[in-house]
Amino acid sequence: FLAGRVCARAALQRLEGLSFIPAIGEDRAPVWPAHIAGSITHSTGRAAAIVANKSHWRGLGMDLENLLNADRAERLASEILNPPELQRMAAGPREQMALLITLTFSVKESLFKALYPIVEKRFYFEHAEVLEWRESGEVRLRLLTDLSSEWRNGTELDAQFGVKDGQLLSLVSIKA
Secondary structure, eight states, X not given: OHHHHHHHHHHHHHHHOOOOOOEEOTTSSEEOOTTEEEEEEEETTEEEEEEEETTTEEEXXXXXXXXXXXXXXXXXHHHHSOHHHHHHHHHSOGGGHHHHHHHHHHHHHHHHXXXXXXXXXXXXXXXXXXXXXXXXXXXXXXXXXXXXXXXXXXXXXEEEEEEETTEEEEEEEEEO
């Protein structure tokens, strides 16, 4: 947690020369300067932050997860994936199951982090769907609920991900 805040301060310093550590809001989300979009993440041994001026990026969501092992992934699948995602996973190669479940969890977390500051409305795993993903790091998501007049059921977004040293990093970025 602390390392994530240190990363956020360093990112703000590089972006705008700000010496600022985001506070924790009542909703537990980081409180960024009004003109900044940002995201913080941390997992075993790593932390990261990403920031941008809102004139370029309205929302940024980043999440780092340890890759699930096959047993744990199978136990968590029905909590993270919706029925169409479960069907697609069942039709795919079994050796990719843990990666796909970790990826789905992570990109939905990143989606939440990117959109929540914009819509100011909570949503959960069942309110988004991973439509497709490529091993090259691209993911396509779709909202399954109305979050605002702009962010409606059926809206599709792109995400990115990468895997290194047993961890998966995902990013959802929403242009201004």
